[in-house]
Amino acid sequence: MDNAMTIPSQPDLRVALGPLALANPVMTASGTFGYAAEFANLVRLNRLGGVVVKGISLEPRAGNPPPRIFETAAGMLNAIGLENVGVKRFISDKMPHLRTCGCRIVVNILGDSIDDYAALAGHLSAVAGIDALEVNISCPNVKKGGVAFGTAPEMAAAVTRAVKQETDLPVIVKLSPNVTDIVVMARAVAESGADALSLINTLIGMGIDARTRRPRLANVIGGLSGPAIKPVALRMVWQVASAVSIPIIGIGGIGTAEDAIEFLLAGATAVQVGTANFYNPGATEQIIDGIADYLRQQGESSVQAIIGGLRLGA
Amino acid sequence: MDNAMTIPSQPDLRVALGPLALANPVMTASGTFGYAAEFANLVRLNRLGGVVVKGISLEPRAGNPPPRIFETAAGMLNAIGLENVGVKRFISDKMPHLRTCGCRIVVNILGDSIDDYAALAGHLSAVAGIDALEVNISCPNVKKGGVAFGTAPEMAAAVTRAVKQETDLPVIVKLSPNVTDIVVMARAVAESGADALSLINTLIGMGIDARTRRPRLANVIGGLSGPAIKPVALRMVWQVASAVSIPIIGIGGIGTAEDAIEFLLAGATAVQVGTANFYNPGATEQIIDGIADYLRQQGESSVQAIIGGLRLGA
Amino acid sequence: MPEHQEKSIVLSIERLSPSVYRLTLHAPLIAGEARPGQFAMVACGSTLDPLLRRPISIHQCSGDGRLQLVVKVVGRGTQLLSEIRAGQTLDLLGPLGRGFRLSPGPVALIGGGIGIAPLLFLAQSLMQTGQADASCRVLLGAQSGEDLAPLAAGFETLGCHVELATDDGSLGRHGLITDLLPAHLPNLGKVYVCGPHPMMAAVAALCASAQVDCEVSLEAHMACGLGACLGCAAPGADGRYKHVCKHGPVFKAEEMAWTTR
Amino acid sequence: MPEHQEKSIVLSIERLSPSVYRLTLHAPLIAGEARPGQFAMVACGSTLDPLLRRPISIHQCSGDGRLQLVVKVVGRGTQLLSEIRAGQTLDLLGPLGRGFRLSPGPVALIGGGIGIAPLLFLAQSLMQTGQADASCRVLLGAQSGEDLAPLAAGFETLGCHVELATDDGSLGRHGLITDLLPAHLPNLGKVYVCGPHPMMAAVAALCASAQVDCEVSLEAHMACGLGACLGCAAPGADGRYKHVCKHGPVFKAEEMAWTTR
Ligand SMILES: Cc1cc2nc3c(=O)[nH]c(=O)nc-3n(C[C@H](O)[C@H](O)[C@H](O)COP(=O)(O)OP(=O)(O)OC[C@H]3O[C@@H](n4cnc5c(N)ncnc54)[C@H](O)[C@@H]3O)c2cc1C
Ligand SMILES: Cc1cc2nc3c(=O)[nH]c(=O)nc-3n(C[C@H](O)[C@H](O)[C@H](O)COP(=O)(O)OP(=O)(O)OC[C@H]3O[C@@H](n4cnc5c(N)ncnc54)[C@H](O)[C@@H]3O)c2cc1C
Numbered sequence A, B: 001m002d003n004a005m006t007i008p009s010q011p012d013l014r015v016a017l018g019p020l021a022l023a024n025p026v027m028t029a030s031g032t033f034g035y036a037a038e039f040a041n042l043v044r045l046n047r048l049g050g051v052v053v054k055g056i057s058l059e060p061r062a063g064n065p066p067p068r069i070f071e072t073a074a075g076m077l078n079a080i081g082l083e084n085v086g087v088k089r090f091i092s093d094k095m096p097h098l099r100t101c102g103c104r105i106v107v108n109i110l111g112d113s114i115d116d117y118a119a120l121a122g123h124l125s126a127v128a129g130i131d132a133l134e135v136n137i138s139c140p141n142v143k144k145g146g147v148a149f150g151t152a153p154e155m156a157a158a159v160t161r162a163v164k165q166e167t168d169l170p171v172i173v174k175l176s177p178n179v180t181d182i183v184v185m186a187r188a189v190a191e192s193g194a195d196a197l198s199l200i201n202t203l204i205g206m207g208i209d210a211r212t213r214r215p216r217l218a219n220v221i222g223g224l225s226g227p228a229i230k231p232v233a234l235r236m237v238w239q240v241a242s243a244v245s246i247p248i249i250g251i252g253g254i255g256t257a258e259d260a261i262e263f264l265l266a267g268a269t270a271v272q273v274g275t276a277n278f279y280n281p282g283a284t285e286q287i288i289d290g291i292a293d294y295l296r297q298q299g300e301s302s303v304q305a306i307i308g309g310l311r312l313g314a
Numbered sequence C, D: 001m002p003e004h005q006e007k008s009i010v011l012s013i014e015r016l017s018p019s020v021y022r023l024t025l026h027a028p029l030i031a032g033e034a035r036p037g038q039f040a041m042v043a044c045g046s047t048l049d050p051l052l053r054r055p056i057s058i059h060q061c062s063g064d065g066r067l068q069l070v071v072k073v074v075g076r077g078t079q080l081l082s083e084i085r086a087g088q089t090l091d092l093l094g095p096l097g098r099g100f101r102l103s104p105g106p107v108a109l110i111g112g113g114i115g116i117a118p119l120l121f122l123a124q125s126l127m128q129t130g131q132a133d134a135s136c137r138v139l140l141g142a143q144s145g146e147d148l149a150p151l152a153a154g155f156e157t158l159g160c161h162v163e164l165a166t167d168d169g170s171l172g173r174h175g176l177i178t179d180l181l182p183a184h185l186p187n188l189g190k191v192y193v194c195g196p197h198p199m200m201a202a203v204a205a206l207c208a209s210a211q212v213d214c215e216v217s218l219e220a221h222m223a224c225g226l227g228a229c230l231g232c233a234a235p236g237a238d239g240r241y242k243h244v245c246k247h248g249p250v251f252k253a254e255e256m257a258w259t260t261r
């Protein structure tokens, strides 16, 4: 009796973000998975499509005073303040373990100026084991009065060009959702040479403690993430996928395979799981398995078949 | 024994939205309370600070095909498509009952063009029992390729001026949150003569049914409301309250007295309860009672004392 | 008929089949006023997820304030309802909507799946008021006997004539219950139907060509249940949208557009 | 010590006082490795609201895989935990963080309110390994006797010397438990403390001036419990932020900045 015949074959989960090939479309979102070591006992890291590490700056940053996080309805606010060990210690202390993960390693970078981003890209290009850079443009441009790079198309374009010039690594630009027209931002970045887009970063939110009349975050405002923002993220991914031709990584409130599939259908080539790593550390592996199950149920042999597969019209 | 002495007196809940005085700061949000009659058996309408009716256009509108609503994590998407009976039938069929409610009646208006808004304001100014107009500028400007009035400061300003010119009623302009900088929009509207601001309208979102690969709404995209959006709404109210001097009505995910108090502390003079009317029809009365309880607990004799009372700094 | 927001007490919960549960509640305000075909908006949990109430038909009411709902688990909200226990409270909004318009004469009640739930209340009212008699036909269908048997119980003791069909043939006729209708149509004055949309469309079409009155109980996604949100639109025959929660859920079949869905 | 995501089974839940509950769980993976002062991140519900796990200290473990938590109801998450029933499952992540560093010698354990919960596990370990003896002082305080008595149980049978204080004087001394510390300090080699922040600050200050080692168990809002989100920052004495979930929750008192909060 050949049992193998009744077991449906494993669907092909491979996807490519331009030059960056992934074993499957499921990555972890920056700032929600540390430097991967934190989850090594809970997740088989080599099963992941990729890990995006916590945002790295040129110099170490202490971050904001506490409280830094606050739970909201089906979401959370964070104002970590971009705490990180800085690029030097990242390379010396964090990269050795990251090289052993057995999956794609993407380094998220952030800066106060275009020069910062360029310098980071230069530094990191020489480091073995880094597969791509993800440029976080939701940071304030100190030279332009603190307006976020990600809210003005010319600034976002300039950062993209500067980073591309300094590196041969694939460059993913991560968009901020706090804009009137996400398509304008996406086009500006795509035309400036980005290899792929990540969206979305957090929405800007706030919480207040009625009893004490104080803000819930020491920083007053913070980034809203989690299932609460999924509908906004999905809409933006769909709008951008309909407008630009470079691949998109969908991010925002993804916690289940169904969530991930919705983003793929909307046109994302891959997804990142963020806040869900906190409430369910097993989320990423469950999502990978769930996508495979879905493809089998739907009679699809490859995940490619569903990317952008949203059915419109009657 | 004088029991009355141990009962703390009822705090003063009265507030004023510029020329519009309210018995208390709790109103209902447009589109979530019908024309008030729908809730007459469930809510003592004369206890409310005010009712804002479903958005009214010059001509009746059929609205979008179903499905029109979809539940999301701690929120919902709607794409009602501005279904309404049109201004004539509103005046003849709905106003008679509204006049008997015993609370402030605010009429939410919407149009395809600046002329539409102006004409609506003119029509409604002559109608007895209307206490104010709320201008919904989240609608597409048909003459400007469908860009929403609420996403371009010049268009929002033009609508505000046009409406002000046609009416002596207090004019409240309701802002869309789907913009890069809400303060720019608020300033444009305030400088154009608005008496008060309402914020926020819904965020734009989307849902997909993974099984059928179809959008969850026939209209594909829709408005996200409910507790999920509260942190974004609160942040915008705080930003705008810090920047303009006209009164603000806070809206977005308010379901409890604590929620409402957070908006008052952030600088709102009044609040509107929207989606909560659906999952808890008793919400508005509970919020009014809860604000009074809070003021007693905090030793405040008037709600005025907490408006904008957020404590910053150490 | 005023609506009430009523915190009912769960008296009991019974599992009728692997996915169907019957809740018996003490809800005197709503039970005192409900009519067959009306529904309640039920708060399924105590947190903000799931957020919205779920529409559930009134299955039975008694004079002493008891009210029954029959719930099929299809998603998160109904799953939470199935986990409720006796002694807990359940926040109901009801009775809502426009129910069946009862009229005397020879009738058939046609139910499919969980759509059978509201028909028991209807049959009771018809039989107890004498508007229907032993000629009352009850045609009920479901996937399997396991699903159908518990829902079909109760109609025969009322004195109705019951016919069953299942998709898998495990109880009653093998096939669609609507196949049984044409034989009865010439003798019927009115047909009431609640079930999957294609079944109701088929019954509506049969009744239309036989010129028999037909009332259908529609489903729609609902947020308020009160006619306020305008979310529950269904296309009417006149090209306008009806609101299922307020104009329905029970409609005359000819009021609705059957082709556009 | 690897962390585990473990679906534990609730063996029992007991109400110890109006707002305090003890949960006994079958969680062999976590119970097998937990050390005193460590905690678990507990999923409080099955829906997306509340979203995040809640940090709860390990109260006791046994060799047969049993693990106890003591939970005080202060908000929605802990309310949901108090409503759990035997037979249900509870998703735990643990054991997490750095616990108390046990060392031999004369010690005092100081606990305030629900902060007493992790100290029983610590006392057991100290006494059973012989690192502490009958000279072990346990100073426990709470609002009232109703709150304190159930939390204080168990220490005396271990052979510790227990002293109690309540804010309202209903059990033990009337006043703050920290008032009792100075008298003991000269004889102590180490002090372990868990309780409200002002209490820990007071104990840290007393120990610093008496040059007695002091370990404190801090609280912070946590999202991950794994050192990944960087949400649980607390200011250190060196001007840098420590992460309570990873560097702590137990810190040497002198590592932390006590004035800036
Ligand atoms: C007037 C009316 C009376 C009803 N009576 C009963 C009854 O007596 N017993 C019973 O078990 N069910 C009844 N239903 C259907 C019931 O409301 C849905 O099964 C329920 O809302 C699904 O909720 P969920 O959270 O379990 O599923 P979800 O997880 O929300 O969704 C599961 C599936 O149910 C569909 N669904 C979700 N919400 C609704 C909704 N409001 N209306 C219809 N479908 C929906 C979804 O599209 C999806 O396919 C009735 C519906 C209506 C409109
Ligand atoms: C390492 C550690 C160990 C703990 N051990 C125990 C224990 O053994 N037993 C016990 O009952 N409690 C313990 N706590 C406290 C417990 O985590 C909080 O009481 C709980 O998270 C509150 O959740 P809630 O949903 O009930 O309250 P919420 O409604 O979320 O909030 C109620 C109050 O609790 C505060 N709070 C919310 N989340 C946290 C958090 N993550 N940490 C601290 N305070 C918070 C809020 O600011 C608010 O004042 C511990 C906390 C930490 C950090």
Ligand SMILES: Cc1cc2nc3c(=O)[nH]c(=O)nc-3n(C[C@H](O)[C@H](O)[C@H](O)COP(=O)(O)O)c2cc1C
Residues within 6 Å of the ligand: A029, A030, A031, A032, A054, A055, A056, A078, A080, A082, A108, A136, A174, A200, A201, A202, A223, A224, A225, A226, A227, A229, A251, A252, A253, A254, A272, A273, A274, A275, A276, D229, D230, D231
């Ligand atoms: C605690 C926390 C820290 C984050 N840090 C970063 C960061 O350093 N760089 C970045 O680009 N995004 C950061 N993000 C944003 C996430 O990568 C992600 O875009 C966002 O959380 C939305 O996804 P989610 O809803 O799945 O969490 C952070 C998010 C959280 C919650």
Ligand SMILES: Cc1cc2nc3c(=O)[nH]c(=O)nc-3n(C[C@H](O)[C@H](O)[C@H](O)COP(=O)(O)O)c2cc1C
Residues within 6 Å of the ligand: B029, B030, B031, B032, B054, B055, B056, B078, B080, B082, B108, B136, B174, B200, B201, B202, B223, B224, B225, B226, B227, B229, B251, B252, B253, B254, B272, B273, B274, B275, B276, C229, C230, C231
């Ligand atoms: C079903 C529905 C219909 C709405 N219709 C209108 C409308 O006609 N005009 C308008 O200005 N806002 C409309 N809104 C937006 C609400 O008034 C409110 O701004 C928004 O829902 C956010 O508040 P909430 O989170 O409390 O619901 C509608 C919202 C919902 C959910």
Ligand code: FES
Residues within 6 Å of the ligand: C221, C222, C223, C224, C225, C226, C227, C228, C229, C230, C231, C232, C243, C244, C245, C246
């Ligand atoms: S459900 Fe709101 S109008 Fe019908």
Ligand code: FES
Residues within 6 Å of the ligand: D221, D222, D223, D224, D225, D226, D227, D228, D229, D230, D231, D232, D243, D244, D245, D246
């Ligand atoms: S809780 Fe996430 S780092 Fe400590």
